[in-house]
Amino acid sequence: MVVLRMRNVHKRKYVLLCMCIFGFIMYRYMGTSVKHHELSRNVGLSANSSQFTLEGHPFQILAGSIHYFRVPRTYWRDRLLKMRACGINTLTTYVPWNQHEPERGVFNFQTQLDLEAYINLAAELGLWVILRPGPYISSELDLGGLPSWLLRDGRMRLRTTYPGFTHAVDSYFDKLIPKVVPLQFKKGGPIIAVQVENEYGSYSKDSNYMLFIKEALQSRGISELLLTSDKLRTLKSGGVSGAISSVKLQKLNQRDIQDLYAVQPNSPKIVMDYWTGWYDVWGDLHHVLPPEDVVSTVREILRRGMSVNLYMFHGGSSFGFMGGALNEPTYRALVTSYDYDAPLTEAGEYTQKYHLLRDLFSRFKRDDNFPDMPALHYRDAYEPAIMYQHLSLWDALSFTEGPFKSSSHLTMENLPVNNRNGQSYGYTLYETVITTGGSLMSGDNVRDRALVFVDRIYIGLFKRRNVELMVPEGQGQRTLSLLVENCGRAHQGNDLDNQHKGLVGDVLLNNTPLQNFTIYSLDMKPSFIDSLYEAPWKTLPENPSFPSFFMGRLFAYGYPSDTYVKLPGWEKGVVFINGLNLGRYWSIGPQQSLYLPGPYLNSGTNQVIVFEEKEGDYKVHFEESPDLGMAADIH
Structure with a gap:
């Protein structure tokens, strides 16, 4: 009996000692x-x-x-x-x-x-x-x-x-x-x-x-x-x-x-x-x-x-309109992907960098007890979403906050929207009445791009290096519209105080400032996209107008997997999945796909809405692999 108790005492001491040692190891390692x-x-x-x-x-x-x-x-x-x-x-x-x-x-x-x-x-x-x-x-x-x-x-x-x-x-x-x-x-x-x-x-x-x-x-x-x-x-x-x-x-x-x-x-x-890669801008190459x-x-x-x-x-993704821009020496907006050529890809996959760094750290720490590498998530290529409904921008305006009247231009930030906090992201539509044609000059006061229309017919584009358009002559009063996009405010530099968007100064028609605007805020927040359920969508016509919203369905059965949205034949716009803004796409690249995480999908039917500015293929593809564009080494 005594021997048994002694053994129990020693056993308890041994267990206590092991617990202390284990606790110390956990403290130093974990x-x-x-x-x-x-x-x-x-x-x-x-x-x-x-x-x-x-x-x-x-x-x-x-x-x-x-x-x-x-x-x-x-x-x-x-x-x-x-x-x-x-x-x-x-x-x-x-x-x-x-x-x-x-x-x-x-x-x-x-x-x-x-x-x-x-x-x-x-x-x-x-x-x-x-x-x-x-x-x-x-x-x-x-x-x-x-x-x-x-x-x-x-x-x-x-x-x-x-x-x-x-x-x-x-x-x-x-x-x-x-x-x-x-x-x-x-x-x-x-x-x-x-x-x-x-x-x-x-x-x-x-x-x-x-x-x-x-x-x-x-x-x-x-x-x-x-x-x-x-x-x-x-x-x-x-x-x-x-x-x-x-x-x-x-x-x-x-x-x-x-x-x-x-x-x-x-x-x-x-x-x-220590920068493991770099970010990308529209119209450039993918940095690695x-x-x-x-x-x-x-x-x-x-x-x-x-x-x-x-x-x-x-890096992950700069979903929605989150991304910034470079302002020096010239303005260049950032792409949606923030893959960054990092050790883990935008979708969380292992790269050669990851494996080499893991090997380096294991040898540096001389520790063989690294946790196991988690399994990768499955990716899927879904059937394309066929766009079967169409809603012109003009038919969607009644679902915006506004319109607002202003005798002169207002920047996005100074619009009386969002509880008088102004508009942060997206597009703003400025409309005014004109009675003549002639030379329309932006004077670099359009930030950052503007599609220009007369009586809702597209006549040209304003951007940083394109500051003059010819407005065709016409009879009587006509509506001149400028759909201005905030492509991203500068994220660095000494000019942050001047990052207003929309119309930041006068636009001149034959040297006379445009006045008396009707302004619509198109920030495209989830509440706006959700409200479009009540909009007068039409069956997709053979020759739809632009800019427009296009609606289709993605079917994902079982447990939805990660996938990549690809839009060959589309020009420039924004993709919404179940009301969530995935981000911008633009045919100029480098990025040619948008990462769509599986958790953003429902099992079954998913709503796909594309806002396209100029040209569409009416089909949205979902593929297993990303396309971040032609790669170039960082110098």
Whole structure:
């Protein structure tokens, strides 16, 4: 009996010892789940002269960027598990102000934008988090993630301490920051660092601005390590006292290292954005970065003991009208795909980059216990959707918000729509009465493209380099219409205050400004697309008019799979699946397909609506593979 008790005692001690050892391994390897509840967290991520430490232990950040707002929520877990299986220990994500506060004082942190759920999921899967809340984030988003209603203030000075901007930031941070404060490391959460703004060194219009943002974060309870992030040439001017400066780059050379050490000699070094690829613009080629270049640079970064964040690890899609634009040297709008030539494709598939990086990280960490790579999702090629109904743009106007009368032009942002927050995205139709023909001059006041009609007959196109059209002569009063598209506000550069869209100045007919407009807002939000159910759709005629909406059906039986929308024979427009805006297509490329995630489909019948500006094939194809266009190496 005594012997049996002694054995039980030893057995309990042995079990307790095993549990302690297992807990310690989980703490060091997984880094979050055990520690989250059982261990004190007095010291978070810290920086000494040579390395980062996490709760006193040496810690090298191996991070990757995945944006929750670019990935269907149903796939968050899949993408983060694939990140974890590659050897990444930290997730980084931006927070897009323009999506979380689409109208002043109206906030959305639900469903696809549930930031707290995303961060908690990262913790559950064993990932630390570096949060990049902005307010400006760039991220190739319209206006760099800033809400367009800020531009209603004619004196607005974005990213400065101008009161109109700081008051708006304070209001936004009052809602955002309390949501993430409890998720900080020292409070038991996964957030180990927070970035102060983004790339301010290349903007740098206000010496007090970065201090304002830093204090705005800290005064609301942010207490973890602070970071700033800039390109090397602007690293110094983008920093702020009390924050570690980090660098963005795509190639690493000896001079870069010397410059980095010169700017910040007594701190650990982190490449906050190592660009694994690049974004694409309409009318160009698809940018790719060879896998061997990526692995070579990351290997060198690790060899030097530096930390790194792969931007992007998985890009996803800029669904809807989310994407931004370049404004210098000329205006160029970004495509819908944000594939970025990242280690995980737009649809979450493994690439050669992924496998090479996983091998590199496994050898670097000397750890054979990497999680298994999750299985890939099945993709399907569905039968084409035949467009069987047609609705002209003109017949859809009664379902818009408006119309509005104005004696002179109004920009999109200044329209009295959306609870007087203006129009953020999409198209705006301006109509006026003319009594003569002649020379119509835009004077570069059309932002960004305009289809021009007389009595609803197409006569030509205004774009940035095409500023004159001839209006044919005619009898009596006629209606001149300009359908203006916002192709995306610039996401970077020093001209953010001037990113108004629509008609931003006078359009002249024979040197006389057009006046007395009737204006329709066509932002094409889900509520508008849903309202078209009541519209007077007609059976597709043999020669339909343009611009128009076309409706068809996609049948997906069983559990719907991912697929790609392809539109050969169509010119330019927007695709809606079950009321959701997948994004723009444009025959000029490079992108020739739109990613359609399986979770966006119903089992059975799905509604397909295409808004086409000029020419259609009346059939929408669904194929298994993407087509991002002809590829070109990034130089």
